[in-house]
Amino acid sequence: MLDSTQIQAILPHRYPMLLIDRVLEHEPGQYALARKNVSINEAVFQGHFPGNPVLPGVFILEAMAQTGAIALLTLDNFKGRTAYFGGIKSAKFRQVVRPGDTLEIKVTLEKLKDRIGVGKAIATVEGQKACTAELTFIVE
Template sequence: MSEQNASAAVNIDITRIMEMIPHRYPILLVDRILEFVPNERAVGLKNVTFNEPHFQGHFPRFPVMPGVLIVEAMAQTAAIMVVQTLGKEAEGKLVYFMTIDEARFRKPVVPGDSLHIHVQKTKQRGPVWKFKGEAMVGDTLCAEAEFSAMIMDN
């Protein structure tokens, strides 16, 4: 494996994430970036806790993180990767979903889980980026999707 493709462990914390993307509680769904390879991939972390508002109704007796929020966590991880790749010039810009394809939900994500969100850039053309995302708890694949997004001025 070349140095260029080597995994780069990083520690981008929540404070830095909030400088990079505009999301805030309760929709900010990435707590930390654990790995980052510019223009290629990133791994985000979401610590799932029972105090999150969606668990009040989804579902009261068996709290499950909604699949749409797992896909949103993938998109936020991808947005952070884009901003980190492009540098300061991209901070404050918005990254909008364009497509979500091949979404599959394999195992419920529940309070107490540490969700590792793996995103890989598959293609880029101008401001449009395409990704493959996987959400893992330990070694278990919980969800996956392919999606595209466009970076735009605010």
């Protein structure tokens, strides 16, 4: 398990762009399982949407990317490097995510060649799919 301080030692993201709170499990080069606690105090809810707060889909995708980056950047040959989005494929949003929800995000790396990785991502709330996507990462 990784707490927020340990996550920040791996990822360059900081508030307000660090979108995962804890890594529950991870196997370097294989997968990572993370949690994001969605809070009404997040700045995005001031404008998305007042009176009907909804976590934007791009934030869910970014949380997925950060989870996948943990799986990549904990590999010995990628430690201290940065993982960038290389692409998003087949993203599907299946339910609204609201303040008070807890996102569980799992990214399983399916391909890894040189410095490019592809992963299958799924985000759930209380066991129900909120979003699925295939993500491509480029490590610099």
